[in-house]
Amino acid sequence: MADLLTCREAAQLLNIDLLNLVDILAVGDIVPTEPDGLAGSEVWARNEEIRLCETDIDLIKAELRRRQFADFKRDYVDVYQQDEKPGARGLEFGPGWLGVLTAYADGLRALNAKWNNSHAQLRWGKEKFGALHLYSDYLLATKIEVINLHREAYKSSLQTCQECGLPARLRFGHSICLTLCDRHKHTIGEPDPTRDGIILDLNAWMLEQRD
Known part of the structure; x- marks a missing residue:
């Protein structure tokens, strides 16, 4: 995955709801590639600025599996x-x-x-x-x-x-x-x-x- 993805694009790739994806990022355990250091409560306010790389996507996949028990x-x-x-x-x-x-x-x-x-x-x-x-x-x-x-x-x-x-x-x-x-x-x-x-x-x- 050469290009960075928006949250909407990542949600489509992962086949999950956009709000679900942003909620996972807002917890703060997975920090997106861009903007640098964005985490926690700022995620909801600035989610349209977020860009995710392949490593981010892999971490989110693992987190989804954890959340699905x-x-x-x-x-x-x-x-x-x-x-x-x-x-x-x-x-x-x-x-x-x-x-x-x-x-x-x-x-x-x-x-x-x-x-x-x-x-x-x-x-x-x-x-x-x-x-x-x-x-x-x-x-x-x-x-x-x-x-x-x-x-x-x-x-x-x-x-x-x-x-x-x-x-x-x-x-x-x-x-x-x-x-x-x-x-x-x-x-x-x-x-x-x-x-x-x-x-x-x-x-x-x-x-x-x-x-």
């Missing part, structure tokens, strides 16, 4: 079977929670062995209010052992950066909250001083307000 889906096919019903969901959260996800999946494997290969399976998961919510087979989800796995994944996610997996806390912007480390906290924008660093578990905080 491709290796996890291969290695945990016995305990992860994506829901195929109409409107089915997938693994809709940041790649930094891979360790939390694999701990949950290892827990399901252990339960399958305990329950004589009952095949408890994870179906889908999402990020909500900066925390990880996982959904397994609906009958098995009523068992306390599976409930405890869900609780542990939820708790761990609120202490783990959803971008890179480093220790983190819930961060509040004015319109979004995400669990992020210091290096990735810029992705929420300007912090909301009335909530950032004060509310560390939004679900728990909302329950407290009802009492």
